[in-house]
Amino acid sequence: MAKLQKSIDKRNALVKATIELVNNNGFHATPMSKIAKMAKVSPATIYLYFENKQDLVNQTYIDVKAEYTNYAFANYDESMSVEAGFEMIWKRIADFKLKECEHAMFLAQCDNTPMIDEESRQEGIKHLQPLLDLWERGKKEGIIKPMANYMLYAYSINPLSFLMMSEKRGVLKLDASQLEDAYQSAWSSIKMCK
Amino acid sequence: MAKLQKSIDKRNALVKATIELVNNNGFHATPMSKIAKMAKVSPATIYLYFENKQDLVNQTYIDVKAEYTNYAFANYDESMSVEAGFEMIWKRIADFKLKECEHAMFLAQCDNTPMIDEESRQEGIKHLQPLLDLWERGKKEGIIKPMANYMLYAYSINPLSFLMMSEKRGVLKLDASQLEDAYQSAWSSIKMCK
Amino acid sequence: MAKLQKSIDKRNALVKATIELVNNNGFHATPMSKIAKMAKVSPATIYLYFENKQDLVNQTYIDVKAEYTNYAFANYDESMSVEAGFEMIWKRIADFKLKECEHAMFLAQCDNTPMIDEESRQEGIKHLQPLLDLWERGKKEGIIKPMANYMLYAYSINPLSFLMMSEKRGVLKLDASQLEDAYQSAWSSIKMCK
Amino acid sequence: MAKLQKSIDKRNALVKATIELVNNNGFHATPMSKIAKMAKVSPATIYLYFENKQDLVNQTYIDVKAEYTNYAFANYDESMSVEAGFEMIWKRIADFKLKECEHAMFLAQCDNTPMIDEESRQEGIKHLQPLLDLWERGKKEGIIKPMANYMLYAYSINPLSFLMMSEKRGVLKLDASQLEDAYQSAWSSIKMCK
DNA sequence: CATGAATGAGTGTTCATTCAT
DNA sequence: GATGAATGAACACTCATTCAT
Numbered sequence: 001m002a003k004l005q006k007s008i009d010k011r012n013a014l015v016k017a018t019i020e021l022v023n024n025n026g027f028h029a030t031p032m033s034k035i036a037k038m039a040k041v042s043p044a045t046i047y048l049y050f051e052n053k054q055d056l057v058n059q060t061y062i063d064v065k066a067e068y069t070n071y072a073f074a075n076y077d078e079s080m081s082v083e084a085g086f087e088m089i090w091k092r093i094a095d096f097k098l099k100e101c102e103h104a105m106f107l108a109q110c111d112n113t114p115m116i117d118e119e120s121r122q123e124g125i126k127h128l129q130p131l132l133d134l135w136e137r138g139k140k141e142g143i144i145k146p147m148a149n150y151m152l153y154a155y156s157i158n159p160l161s162f163l164m165m166s167e168k169r170g171v172l173k174l175d176a177s178q179l180e181d182a183y184q185s186a187w188s189s190i191k192m193c194k
Numbered sequence: 195m196a197k198l199q200k201s202i203d204k205r206n207a208l209v210k211a212t213i214e215l216v217n218n219n220g221f222h223a224t225p226m227s228k229i230a231k232m233a234k235v236s237p238a239t240i241y242l243y244f245e246n247k248q249d250l251v252n253q254t255y256i257d258v259k260a261e262y263t264n265y266a267f268a269n270y271d272e273s274m275s276v277e278a279g280f281e282m283i284w285k286r287i288a289d290f291k292l293k294e295c296e297h298a299m300f301l302a303q304c305d306n307t308p309m310i311d312e313e314s315r316q317e318g319i320k321h322l323q324p325l326l327d328l329w330e331r332g333k334k335e336g337i338i339k340p341m342a343n344y345m346l347y348a349y350s351i352n353p354l355s356f357l358m359m360s361e362k363r364g365v366l367k368l369d370a371s372q373l374e375d376a377y378q379s380a381w382s383s384i385k386m387c388k
Numbered sequence: 389m390a391k392l393q394k395s396i397d398k399r400n401a402l403v404k405a406t407i408e409l410v411n412n413n414g415f416h417a418t419p420m421s422k423i424a425k426m427a428k429v430s431p432a433t434i435y436l437y438f439e440n441k442q443d444l445v446n447q448t449y450i451d452v453k454a455e456y457t458n459y460a461f462a463n464y465d466e467s468m469s470v471e472a473g474f475e476m477i478w479k480r481i482a483d484f485k486l487k488e489c490e491h492a493m494f495l496a497q498c499d500n501t502p503m504i505d506e507e508s509r510q511e512g513i514k515h516l517q518p519l520l521d522l523w524e525r526g527k528k529e530g531i532i533k534p535m536a537n538y539m540l541y542a543y544s545i546n547p548l549s550f551l552m553m554s555e556k557r558g559v560l561k562l563d564a565s566q567l568e569d570a571y572q573s574a575w576s577s578i579k580m581c582k
Numbered sequence: 583m584a585k586l587q588k589s590i591d592k593r594n595a596l597v598k599a600t601i602e603l604v605n606n607n608g609f610h611a612t613p614m615s616k617i618a619k620m621a622k623v624s625p626a627t628i629y630l631y632f633e634n635k636q637d638l639v640n641q642t643y644i645d646v647k648a649e650y651t652n653y654a655f656a657n658y659d660e661s662m663s664v665e666a667g668f669e670m671i672w673k674r675i676a677d678f679k680l681k682e683c684e685h686a687m688f689l690a691q692c693d694n695t696p697m698i699d700e701e702s703r704q705e706g707i708k709h710l711q712p713l714l715d716l717w718e719r720g721k722k723e724g725i726i727k728p729m730a731n732y733m734l735y736a737y738s739i740n741p742l743s744f745l746m747m748s749e750k751r752g753v754l755k756l757d758a759s760q761l762e763d764a765y766q767s768a769w770s771s772i773k774m775c776k
Numbered sequence: 777c778a779t780g781a782a783t784g785a786g787t788g789t790t791c792a793t794t795c796a797t
Numbered sequence: 798g799a800t801g802a803a804t805g806a807a808c809a810c811t812c813a814t815t816c817a818t
Contacts, residue, residue, distance in 0.1 A: 026308045027220065029308075031792080032791075032793080033792090043791095043793080044800055048798065052793075153356070154356040154357050154376075155349065155379050166348070172342055189382065226809060236784065238782075238810085238811075242780095395802090414609065414610070415608065419788080421786090429804085430805065440788075500691050500694040533763075535760075536754055538748045539763070542748070543764075547741065550740045576770065577767045625780085626778070626780075626781095626814085627777085628814095629813095630778075
């Protein structure tokens with residue numbers, strides 16, 4: 001059991017190092033040897049935990065994506081109203097993107113790059129299902145615009161990625177009131193006009 | 195006559211090959227030798243036109259970014275009303291992202307990756323000025339919400355990138371009416387509520 | 389047991405190969421790949437033992453220079469008389485240059501070429517100190533001409549390099565009596581005239 | 583005729599550039615393109631004057647060697663006595679090595695390196711004949727020690743190369759009186775003892 | 777005669793991965 | 798399970814040389 005624990009620590013250290021190095025240098029400038037060094041293991045050890053570099057990056061992506069959606073839906077409950085549920089989820093996502101900025105940036109890089117296998121990408125998308133279900137319910141109830149989910153995502157959730165990147169680059173500072181403005185824009189872009 | 199000067203055709207072929215290969219394989223899996231082969235020149239020839247791989251990618255980025263903004267503002271005129279001007283620019287941008295999808299994807303990859311020099315990134319941003327000016331005018335006239343330009347961009351322009359990627363991945367098909375919906379969402383997210 | 393540490397044997401094989409190839413072809417025509425092949429290792433292995441090609445050559449130079457001076461002073465003892473000491477050292481140097489001709493030629497090439505870092509050159513010179521000390525003693529005792537050490541070296545030691553090169557090129561054959569003549573010339577060029 | 587003149591200027595510029603660059607950087611770090619740039623011609627032009635890089639270096643060597651010996655024997659006359667002749671030649675050589683230090687260093691580099699063809703090396707040696715003749719005469723007259731010419735050269739002429747290098751490296755300064763000492767050492771190392 | 781553009785072959789070096797211990 | 802040493806296959810880049818003009 002002690003051995004198993006130790007192993008999980010090493011796996012986590014490798015995933016962590018991968019995120020940090022890929023974030024700062026990009027996939028193309030992140031050799032396995034640097035990942036090993038940062039995780040304080042031998043390069044050969046990586047191959048005890050992952051098949052190869054592609055697998056390491058894929059698994060890191062899935063890990064971070066799962067963490068992201070877990071965070072997003074942590075307090076959400078399907079019994080909530082559509083509007084309350086959306087607000088809850090939106091604000092958790094905003095929270096994640098601003099607080100776990102490193103992880104959010106890693107996802108942004110993966111999502112705009114052919115660096116992840118298509119299979120792992122699909123795997124990552126799965127976990128977003130509760131939000132899609134919420135939207136479907138909202139459409140049935142006539143509260144959400146009858147648009148494709150991708151369109152709803154594009155206008156209500158995706159802008160947060162851009163705002164996060166802008167803040168990271170120092171060209172924008174998001175305070176509480178601006179975040180509230182952002183939420184209002186998000187909600188009004190998908191809610192059914194009365 | 196044709197051979198007395200470095201040929202602009204070769205430079206363009208190299209830029210074109212770079213876009214295509216980086217789009218399909220990512221920066222890290224795009225060796226100079228493949229770029230050369232696709233552009234039908236010797237690897238050594240690349241170095242007559244570009245200092246090194248980084249310079250090639252930087253210049254490609256700036257080229258594409260300029261093409262993008264040129265396209266966006268081609269029919270725009272500062273004498274237009276704020277609303278008409280925005281609609282004009284938005285639709286041109288949408289046009290570009292859907293028709294010149296390869297180029298738009300290249301920009302998306304560059305913008306979410308440490309693959310471009312900060313200097314070149316700055317250079318690329320410059321050309322967006324007319325849109326920012328339009329927004330400033332709109333704010334003064336009380337037509338546009340008094341939000342930071344980055345926020346306006348996040349909600350009205352950036353969603354197009356996500357839609358473009360979704361269409362490219364085949365999970366979404368954008369017809370004229372959906373595009374009109376998208377425009378309405380964009381405009382309503384930044385226009386001043388009455 | 390043998391493989392737990394970087395093997396000194398491999399390092400030595402690389403140094404040996406460097407000497408042989410640089411001697412025969414010159415630095416400019418000695419690629420790392422050939423050095424690797426001659427040392428029976430992979431090109432990549434060189435970089436486990438040396439930082440880069442320059443470092444490999446620098447270290448080879450220092451190694452050979454140290455071997456040279458160790459050989460020169462092996463039997464020398466500061467308690468010897470100036471004349472006996474000089475004869476001992478001179479003959480050891482002559483021995484080295486004629487028997488370890490490959491190594492002596494490598495030094496000659498390095499010493500007349502900008503192929504070695506200035507720092508490594510300085511490092512190589514250090515080990516000659518006992519001879520300089522002997523000369524200083526000889527000057528104080530009125531046995532050696534009161535000339536700069538570089539001048540003493542030029543006339544008593546350096547000619548051996550030329551003789552060695554000449555023999556290597558086959559234009560001269562040095563037998564014992566000629567070597568004795570050479571020693572007499574060397575000694576008479578630095579000893580104080582009565 | 584004007585054209586011919588122009589051509590000789592270009593050839594000379596190329597030879598000059600070769601000397602300077604090989605002296606400062608070594609053969610291995612002296613690309614044709616740099617030689618062309620320093621001589622202010624196109625790389626292709628070099629091949630109008632020389633067959634290839636090897637030929638350029640060979641011819642440069644022969645040129646400099648000829649200049650060296652011309653200088654050495656300029657005032658020498660076979661009717662001079664052996665001793666006067668030797669002094670004359672020695673001092674001209676010393677002069678050359680100290681004043682045309684760049685050229686002398688180039689020769690030193692060539693002579694200790696496999697960078698010159700054997701054929702060109704032979705060609706360069708030819709011009710030294712007058713000195714060898716003088717020595718033969720001296721031996722017959724019982725004025726010069728009956729040693730091989732290479733040995734005479736090693737002790738009386740070659741030390742000048744070492745002194746020149748030392749001065750160039752700044753570790754030695756040769757004034758007139760030291761030069762006179764050097765000459766005395768040279769002469770006494772080859773003259774017949776009474 | 778002179779050139780700048782072009783290039784194929786080759787260079788030093790790196791890297792994902794394997795292996796002996 | 799864990800490692801440091803080792804490596805073949807690549808990579809970015811350079812260079813001596815050629816060629817069309």
